[in-house]
Amino acid sequence: MKSISLSDAATIVGGVLSGPIKEMPDHLITGVNTLSDASADEASFLSNKRYKGELDSTAAAAVLLSSDQDAPENLGVILVKDPYLAFAKLQRFFHxxxxxxxQRHASAVIDATSQLAADVDVGPNAVIGAGVSIGAGTIIAAGCVVGDNTEIGSACTLNANSVVAHNCILGNKVILQPGAIIGADGFGYAWAGDQFLKIPQVGRVILGDDVEIGANATVDRGAIGDTVIERGVKLDNMVQIAHNVHVGAYTVMASQVGISGSTKVGKGCQFGGQSGSAGHLEIGDGCKLAGQSGVIGDLEAGGVYAGTPAIPHRLWLKxxxxxxxxxxxxxxxxx
Amino acid sequence: MKSISLSDAATIVGGVLSGPIKEMPDHLITGVNTLSDASADEASFLSNKRYKGELDSTAAAAVLLSSDQDAPENLGVILVKDPYLAFAKLQRFFHxxxxxxxQRHASAVIDATSQLAADVDVGPNAVIGAGVSIGAGTIIAAGCVVGDNTEIGSACTLNANSVVAHNCILGNKVILQPGAIIGADGFGYAWAGDQFLKIPQVGRVILGDDVEIGANATVDRGAIGDTVIERGVKLDNMVQIAHNVHVGAYTVMASQVGISGSTKVGKGCQFGGQSGSAGHLEIGDGCKLAGQSGVIGDLEAGGVYAGTPAIPHRLWLKxxxxxxxxxxxxxxxxx
Amino acid sequence: MKSISLSDAATIVGGVLSGPIKEMPDHLITGVNTLSDASADEASFLSNKRYKGELDSTAAAAVLLSSDQDAPENLGVILVKDPYLAFAKLQRFFHxxxxxxxQRHASAVIDATSQLAADVDVGPNAVIGAGVSIGAGTIIAAGCVVGDNTEIGSACTLNANSVVAHNCILGNKVILQPGAIIGADGFGYAWAGDQFLKIPQVGRVILGDDVEIGANATVDRGAIGDTVIERGVKLDNMVQIAHNVHVGAYTVMASQVGISGSTKVGKGCQFGGQSGSAGHLEIGDGCKLAGQSGVIGDLEAGGVYAGTPAIPHRLWLKxxxxxxxxxxxxxxxxx
Structure with a gap:
């Protein structure tokens, strides 16, 4: 089990020891836990005021706390600017x-024409197609399928049974949760009087660096041009991104959001669960959409919206x- | 083909033969079917008044009927308290x-350190990780992936291409429909000024006995503590359960429901399709949510709600x- | 790279060369692209007036245009009745x-009792069960699972990691996008006083010719009778079709639509994304549902609806x- 001294922990999170633990900087902790579950060799944190009552009773060796939060006198505290960020940093140290x-499992099927960096892991029954390239440190878990001519960057993780179809491009440090599907055909048909003709979907999906795609989420390939997810975007489980959508950097979408074809979503937006947008729209940078809201027209940057059709959140509340x-x-x- | 006498069928369902079939308790039936499709060697049932007109024309040998329902004189009837329950019991006899x-298919990859009861089936191309334990009578179908150190109880069924990630716990008689994902990472990030830092999701998923999870549904692992689904819970296809949610026993969620992080759902609740809840809420025991409703505050036990934000159903109707x-x-x- | 003369392209789409290209019918094109991205050896098209400003600057060799659309004098034009349909036809020629x-990959597991036409492809780690039949020209991609006794027609494509459970029937030219699940158990339980009894789901799924099912979409098998999707139906990603639903021919459902059990959807309907319907209803032919609308009663044929509960679209707008x-x-x- 990994352990670290309180003073080293403070260094990792950019914080300062406060309270009784100032006298015991060498005390070791072995992990981070919730206020209610932490033991005397664990740190904890308070980022949601809802739980501040638990400061009195926590057994944690130290609590990551912001300076504007009162603490019981006998509480070991690591003072930080942003307790949630500090928690993230400490948790990343321990895990x-x-x-x-x-490692290449014997049951994995790796096409001879693919080019994998030496340390790439390929799990049992995974399938890597022809002409695929995969960068250093990437992990392809059991049951994944990577289609022909797809490029995957370094330090990516494709979790179990996720799929990246042919001709797609994944940047570095991309994470696919299990069952995520990148590069399925977009939904495009033309009515021919007595039947639909399927329109071949020949564009690609391009995922930027640090993109994470949730379990069973789907990002469709472009009809002609590409579907683009810029760097740092985080999509939760079962989010649907239709063909030729463009999602700006660091936008976050909670579970079951759906974005229709060719819509351009700005940078730094936040979509609540089960919200959606019609196609061919522009959603400006920094927009926030409440859960279950439905966008049917362009949205100005920086707005906060709710409802179907989506209207300013304050108006919707009233x-x-x-x-x-x-x-x-x-x-x-x-x- | 399995067959059973009418009197034995009546015993199985706790019912009483009535009408002309009182004279033919030894007549054999070979299955259960709808009123309109049943043949003279099948039983049928009436549980939805919408179909009672079909009593006159059904060819069924016997109809499972409650005593408060009038029946045509010449109709073979098995009188029961709850025809739908009786139908379930008879159908379970036949199927x-x-x-x-x-059976362990030669193509399955089963880690040498896993412990499987002697009669566990593992289908083609399934993958069982290190340190996994699986109880008696469990069936792991083709293409499933079970992560390291996960415990699966007895008499479970993991259908094709379903995934249980590492360190999760499944009780007995758990059913995963195809493509269900148990134990993907929860959706947790901290903003570090110029990028999101992923927060390692180190909790588990714990599924109680008799839990069933629908096709392509997702239950995320806890961020620190566990995501818990208590015994007898039934989740339909594409339901999303976020990290650290707690779902009380025998709660039922229809397709495409989404529950956000850390929300506590009571026992015996019913969620209509595409309904959802924000995070960190308490939804009391026995609540009923209409389809597409959206919960944004705590809900008192026993209430019936609809709309977004969810309000009492009667009020919403008006x-x-x-x-x-x-x-x-x-x-x-x-x- | 495939190429075709402008006059042959006009023949394929049933159009007429117009403008400067009338003098160069033998000029070769090698593909179709958007107005803004097309090069001088590609064709383009205008089907959405939103992009008509791009006619002035496009470099395309020829643009598929309807006769009621003004074109710059120096623009090469192929006059057609329906530019989007013409685009589809030309794109289908190139792709x-x-x-x-x-091809049968060595890692595929194909039961000896299955019957596959000679030219059927089966990809790596795909699994074909006992008694399965598969028609000529069908492609089963990597990681797919086909259950026992299922019949699959000719010229179908099952993309990576899709699943068809036992006893289902797929017509000809059916396409399953990756992760689609056909034939999971419907959501059926009877309350037995202290627990739910699962009702065995013994019906089938029947998909007609030319049906396409989106990525991670789910179509459940019938409880007793069948779930039926008629010919030409197109379901987008993560659409949910519950047990015993009947969807009429050429109906189209956008992403994340959910149809509850036993509902009968007419022919030629259009469902916007995230819309849904309660169970046991009748939705008439040709109905159009706006995104996120919720149907809670029967709908007359030909109507246009929006909102939850769904009401006539014009009324909803007001x-x-x-x-x-x-x-x-x-x-x-x-x-």
Whole structure:
């Protein structure tokens, strides 16, 4: 089990020891846990005020705390600017990414024309197509399928049974959770009077560095041009990105969001769960969409929206609160 | 083909022969079918009044019927308290669960350190990781992946291409439909000023006995503590359960429901399709949520809710009905 | 690289050369691209007026255009009735479906009792069960699982890691995108006082000719009778079709739509993304549902609907627009 002294922990998170633990900088901790579950050899953190009552009773050796938060006198504290970020840093110390070591399971099917860096891991029953290239340190887990001529960068992780179809491009440090599907055909047909003709989907999917795609999420390939997910974008489970969508850097979408074809989503946006957007729209940088909201027109940058059709969040809150007054409103008018 | 006498069928369902079939308790039936499709050697049932008109024309040898339902005089009837439950029992007689017999397909990859009960079946191209334990009678179908150190109970069924990641715990008689993903990483990041830092998701998923998870549904592992699905919970296809959610026993969620992180769902709740809940909430025991409703605050036990934000169902019905009067209301006020 | 003369291209799309290219019918093109990206040896098309400004600057050798659209004088034009359909036809010429050639990867597991036409392709680590039949020209990609006794027609494509469970029937030219699940158990339980009894789901899924099912979409098998998807139906990614649903020919559902059990959807319907329907309903032929709408009662054929509960689209537009006036309406009444 990994362990670290409190003073080294403070260094990792850029914090300062405070309270009784100032006298015991060499005390070792072996992990991070919640306030209620932490033991005397673990650190903890408070990032959600909802749980501040637990500061009194926690057994944690030290709590990552911001300076504007009162702490019980006898509490070991590591003062930090952002406790949640500090928690992330400490947790990443205790649980670093698994290291690729070049294992290729005998049952994996790796096309002879593919080019894998020496330390790439390929798990049992994974399939790597022709002309694929995979960069250093990437891990391809059991049951994954990588289509022909796809390029995968370094230090990526494709978890179990995820699929990247042919001709796609993944940057570095991309993570696919299990069952994610990159590069399925977009949904394109032309009506020919008596049947639909499928339009071949010949574009690619391009995922930037540090993109993470959730379990069973789907990112479709472009119809002609590409579907592009810029660097640092995080998509939760079962998010759907249609063909030719462009998602700007560091945008975050919670589970079950759906973005229709050719819509351009700006940088740094936040989509609540089950929200969606119609196609061919522009959603400006930094927009926030509440859960289940539905976008049917362009949205200005920086706005906060809710409802279907999506309207400014404050307006939606007011209107929603009055929805339940409708019976009263109606009755009053009938008089 | 399996067959059973009407009197034995009545015993299985705890019912009583009534009508002309009282005189023919030894008549054999070979299955259960709908009222419209049943033949003279099949039983049928009426559980939805919508179909009661079909009692007159059904060819079924016997119909599972509750005593408060009028039946045509010449109809063979097995009187029962709950026809739908009786149907379930009879159908389970005719279609018992497949029995595991210890088959291990040559193409399956089973780590030498895993411990499988003698009769566990492992299908083609399935992958069982290191330190896994699997109890008696469990069936692992083709293409499944079970991660390291996961414990799976007895009499479970993991259908094709489903995934259970590392360190998870499945009780007994758990069923995963194809493509279900248990134990993917939760959606957790901290913003570090210029990028997101992924927070290692080190908790587990714990599924109780008799839990069933639908096709392509996802249950994420906890960030620190565990994601817990208590006994008897049934989740339909593409349901999303985020990290550290707790779902109480016998709660049922229809397809495409999404529950955000750390929300606590009570026992015996019912969620309609495409409904969802924000994170860090408490939804009391026995709550019912209409389809597409959105929970954004704690809900008291036993309530029936609809809409986004979710409000009492009766109120929502009234308000929704009046939505379409808004043009009238508006016009009247402008006068 | 495939190439074709402009006159042959015009023949394929049933169009007529117009503008300067009338004098150069033998000029070769090598593909189709968007107006902005096309080069001088590619064709392009205008089907969405939103992009008509790009006609002035496109470098395309020829643009598929309808006769009611003005074109710059120096633009090479192929006049057609329906530019989008013409685009589809030309794209299909340049990118025909891959041809099956009877390759069976050594790692595929094909039961000896299955019957595959000579030219059926089976990819790495795919699994074909007992008693399966597969028609000429069908391609089964890597990691797919086909259950016992399922019948698959000719010229079908099962993309990576898709699953068809036992006893299902797929017509000809069916396409499953990666991760699609056909024939998982429907969601059926009876409450037995202290637990749910699972009702064995013994019906089948029947997919007609030319059906396409999106990535990670799910079509459940019937409880007793069958779940039926008629010819030409197109379901986008993560669409959910519950047990015993019947979807009429040429109906199209965008991503994340959910149809509950036993509902009958008519022919030629269009469902917007994230819309859904309750169970046991009838949705008439040719209905159009806006994105995120929720159907809770039968719908007459040919209607256009939106909202939850779904109401006529025009009414919904008016009512939605007035939602944001509710604060004003309320205030005015309080006076």
């Amino acid at each position: 670093p990414r698994a290291k690729a070591t070049g 209107a929603s609160a009055l929805m339940i007054k409708l019976p009263k409103i109606w009755k009053a008018q009938q008089k | 018992p669960r497949a029995k595991a017999t210890g 308000a929704s009905a009046l939505m379409i009067k808004l043009p009238k209301i508006w016009k009247a006020q402008q006068k | 025909p479906r891959a041809k099956a050639t009877g 009512a939605s627009a007035l939602m944001i006036k509710l604060p004003k309406i309320w205030k005015a009444q309080q006076k």
